Amino acid sequence: MPVVDDDTPTVWVIWGSQYVAKALVALDAHGIKHYVRRGKLGTGGLEDLPGGGKLVPVLTAGNDVVVPDSEAILRWAEKTRGANLYPTAQCAEWSERASDGFLPNAVLYYNWIEPKGYARSMRAKFASFVPWYAGGGTCIAGYLVDWGTAKKRAEFAEKALPELSKHPDVGTLEGRADAVAKEHVIREALVKELMHFQSGLANDAAGYLCGGEAPTAADCSVFAQLERLVGSMGDAAVPASVPGLLDDTRLGAIKKWREMMVEKHPIRYGGKRAPTAK
Ligand SMILES: N[C@@H](CCC(=O)N[C@@H](CS)C(=O)NCC(=O)O)C(=O)O
Structure with missing residues (x-):
């Protein structure tokens, strides 16, 4: 049994989750x-x-603290541990926008719906888990993954497409085929959404999205979502779904900010298990 002291909280996770x-x-x-x-x-x-x-x-934490939801966890950290995650109203607004708005639905789209993004990211990751005796390391591994993920992909489409459709530049997406055909439109809207968050950075891209000396909730939310598009989710090693996205010259500042976040604030799921009782 893990030994958990009252002061040290436990975070329940699945590896690679952007909200985690x-x-x-x-x-x-x-x-x-x-x-x-x-x-x-x-x-x-x-x-x-x-x-x-x-x-x-x-x-x-302890015997009676149970906090579901990433935003609520950040609020808990600010309230009970003094973490300065919400220094301004804009930090809160951007954190929620990055977790509930266009960006996270574009993340679902590129990881699960759009065929090239899915092949690069979730399909490749799951194929690497297929054991050799079931076709792992061969060309059928990907087909096994497609079979196993078909239901989940349909669920994600049902969730993400109405949200993406709310964007005025995208308009109503009539199902998955239409959403795939309009990839260029979704990508342009995504670039604009990232430019919105980028507007918080100084021109030389030094510092954090809402200023200050440490990441705020806005930095943590945008960074975690962005890693499912262009990064590898730290030690979870999930391949990027849109690796060249930040090479767009309009995204130079957020590209530098993201490199700083990867270096100074890497995502770490591993090495954090509670010690077990002797
Ligand atoms: N609003 C929630 C969203 C959390 C969420 O969607 N978590 C996903 C992982 S990224 C999950 O647990 N999925 C489990 C499942 O679909 O079975 C938050 O901010 O924590």
């Missing part, structure tokens, strides 16, 4: 020690999360 990454980066960047536990994935989704929910992250 947001919470982990916030806790690490503000020096808040925490343990990590993997949620158990069963046929009905996550099965053993405290509070009975189905989504990670969930933070637990």
Whole structure:
């Protein structure tokens, strides 16, 4: 049994999750020690999360603290551990926008719906798990993954396409084929969304999205989502779905900011298990 002391919170995770990454980066960047536990994935989704929910992250502390939802976890860290994550109203607005607005739905689109992005990221990651005796390392591994992920991909399309359709430049997407045909439109809207967050940076891209000396909630939210497009989710090693996205000359400042975040505030899921009882 893990030994968990009251002061050290535990974050329940699945590796590679962008919402988990947001919470982990916030806790690490503000020096808040925490343990990590993997949620158990069963046929009905996550099965053993405290509070009975189905989504990670969930933070637990002591006997009675259970905080589901990444934004609520950051608020908890500010309230109970003094982490200065919401110094201005804009930090809160941007953090929520980066977790609930166009950006996270573009992340779902490029990781699960758009064929090239899916092939580069989720398909490649899952194919690497197919054992050799079931076709791992051969060309059928990808087909096995497609079979296994078909339901999940359909669910993500159902969730993301209406959200992407709310963007005035995108307009109504009539199903997956239409969304794939309009990839160039979605990409342009995504560039504009990133330019919006980039407007918080000084021209030389030094510093954080809302200023200050440490990442705020806005930095953690934008960074975690962006890594599913252009990065590798730290030690979870999920391949990028749109690797060249930040080479667009309009995104120079956010590109530099992202490189700084990777160096100074890497996403770390591993090496955080609670010690076990002797
Ligand atoms: N609004 C939630 C979203 C969390 C979320 O969507 N988590 C995904 C992982 S990225 C999840 O737990 N998925 C489990 C499943 O779909 O079964 C937050 O900010 O924490």
